[in-house]
Amino acid sequence: MGLPGSQRNVERLVNEHYESLYRFAYRLTGTTADAEDLTQEAFCSAQLKYDQLRDPARAKSWLFSILRNAYLRRLRSEKNKAVVSTDLLEDLAEPLPDPLPPVDPERLQETIHELPEVFRTLIILYYFEEFSYRDIAEQMDLPVGTVMSRLARAKAHLKSRLMLPDGQVAAEAIRRATDGL
Amino acid sequence: MDCKTARLLFDFARPLSCELEKGEAERLQEHLADCSECSSLFRVERKVDEYFGQTMRTVAIPEGLANRLKTKVNLERRRWYRQRIWLPSAAVAIAVVLIGVFLGLRTSRPLPGVNLEKVYHDNISRNLSAQSVNEWFYDTYKVKTTAPPQFNYLCLIHRDLAQFEGKQVPLLVFFSDRELARVYILSAKDFDLKAIREAKPTGYPVEVLPSNDPNLIYVVIFSGGQLDRFLTRSQDAST
Numbered sequence: 001m002g003l004p005g006s007q008r009n010v011e012r013l014v015n016e017h018y019e020s021l022y023r024f025a026y027r028l029t030g031t032t033a034d035a036e037d038l039t040q041e042a043f044c045s046a047q048l049k050y051d052q053l054r055d056p057a058r059a060k061s062w063l064f065s066i067l068r069n070a071y072l073r074r075l076r077s078e079k080n081k082a083v084v085s086t087d088l089l090e091d092l093a094e095p096l097p098d099p100l101p102p103v104d105p106e107r108l109q110e111t112i113h114e115l116p117e118v119f120r121t122l123i124i125l126y127y128f129e130e131f132s133y134r135d136i137a138e139q140m141d142l143p144v145g146t147v148m149s150r151l152a153r154a155k156a157h158l159k160s161r162l163m164l165p166d167g168q169v170a171a172e173a174i175r176r177a178t179d180g181l
Numbered sequence: 182m183d184c185k186t187a188r189l190l191f192d193f194a195r196p197l198s199c200e201l202e203k204g205e206a207e208r209l210q211e212h213l214a215d216c217s218e219c220s221s222l223f224r225v226e227r228k229v230d231e232y233f234g235q236t237m238r239t240v241a242i243p244e245g246l247a248n249r250l251k252t253k254v255n256l257e258r259r260r261w262y263r264q265r266i267w268l269p270s271a272a273v274a275i276a277v278v279l280i281g282v283f284l285g286l287r288t289s290r291p292l293p294g295v296n297l298e299k300v301y302h303d304n305i306s307r308n309l310s311a312q313s314v315n316e317w318f319y320d321t322y323k324v325k326t327t328a329p330p331q332f333n334y335l336c337l338i339h340r341d342l343a344q345f346e347g348k349q350v351p352l353l354v355f356f357s358d359r360e361l362a363r364v365y366i367l368s369a370k371d372f373d374l375k376a377i378r379e380a381k382p383t384g385y386p387v388e389v390l391p392s393n394d395p396n397l398i399y400v401v402i403f404s405g406g407q408l409d410r411f412l413t414r415s416q417d418a419s420t
Contacts, residue, residue: 100229
């Protein structure tokens with residue numbers, strides 16, 4: 001590992017990307033305190049690895065990747081959390097109501113956190129609408145096909161939980177299914 | 182384009198990150214224009230994405246976050262330098278100081294004393310002779326030489342090796358009546374003795390004296406105009 005990035009370069013990274021990085025961290029962790037800690041950790045880590053940033057145009061993708069790795073390290077140190085079994089994540093067969101019901105931000109966050117980490121990260125990156133499938137696949141070190149199939153299942157889960165009338169019933173079913181995890 | 186292919190491409194046709202090639206995107210748009218079912222499904226998909234995307238991105242940024250982040254990374258940078266650069270440098274500096282102190286202690290040990298009686302006998306002894314000078318050169322420098330026997334060794338005030346025309350040769354210095362004579366003992370292995378003898382200048386207080394040893398000559402440079410004062414009486418009488 002070389003010398004840390006210069007103060008000027010690192011501060012520029014912070015200025016340009018701290019908001020999107022914090023939002024990503026918040027969606028991953030679900031709390032403001034954890035999101036801020038994780039964002040700090042990501043920038044500190046990026047500062048030490050600054051010489052690895054070959055293309056400044058890809059700084060955002062690079063930072064997201066660093067943040068996700070930091071998040072994964074935390075997850076490994078925590079006890080298993082109750083998440084939806086991937087078996088329950090299936091493509092949605094029912095049509096969505098028209099017009100679509102409004103999305104409650106708190107319920108969205110809860111629903112995201114029911115997902116296993118790989119699905120959760122994928123869906124967050126996808127909805128930030130700033131990353132292509134290729135970017136996401138690169139960041140998560142997954143084939144593009146895997147990214148697409150997992151995204152389809154994660155989206156179906158969000159739709160069924162947040163947009164179908166029996167979403168609450170589905171939520172109960174999920175809770176029962178994950179009680180033993 | 183059929184409905185199945187079109188629906189597969191829906192997720193690649195997001196407004197902010199369209200990943201379809203131009204021709205593919207145009208064929209999808211043509212299909213959507215012709216197929217009301219796919220068109221409706223596409224609109225719903227985009228609407229869902231918009232709903233979830235907006236909600237997902239709506240996260241309030243805490244007040245002062247940017248400054249806290251900058252403060253934290255700057256602290257971390259200073260900590261890094263302290264641990265990786267300054268502390269090791271300080272350790273090296275301390276090691277250098279300790280080595281210096283250790284060496285200083287070694288070199289500041291008491292210096293040896295001087296045996297003045299020995300110094301007197303070595304330098305001023307009245308018992309000096311050509312023979313004792315020869316022995317002194319051999320004992321001191323392992324140099325075999327033959328000091329000129331005709332000189333008065335009561336007048337000898339110094340003997341040592343000295344530089345003479347780029348070579349190190351034995352030197353004897355005699356002092357008498359406030360005058361000095363310097364005697365260089367030159368060897369045939371270092372100099373062309375015949376050439377030196379023939380090149381002896383006239384009108385200068387320089388003498389080239391022969392030795393009993395054919396491989397040696399004595400070059401004498403003296404002051405006072407007379408070499409006799411440095412020689413023994415018997416030698417004096419013979420010259």
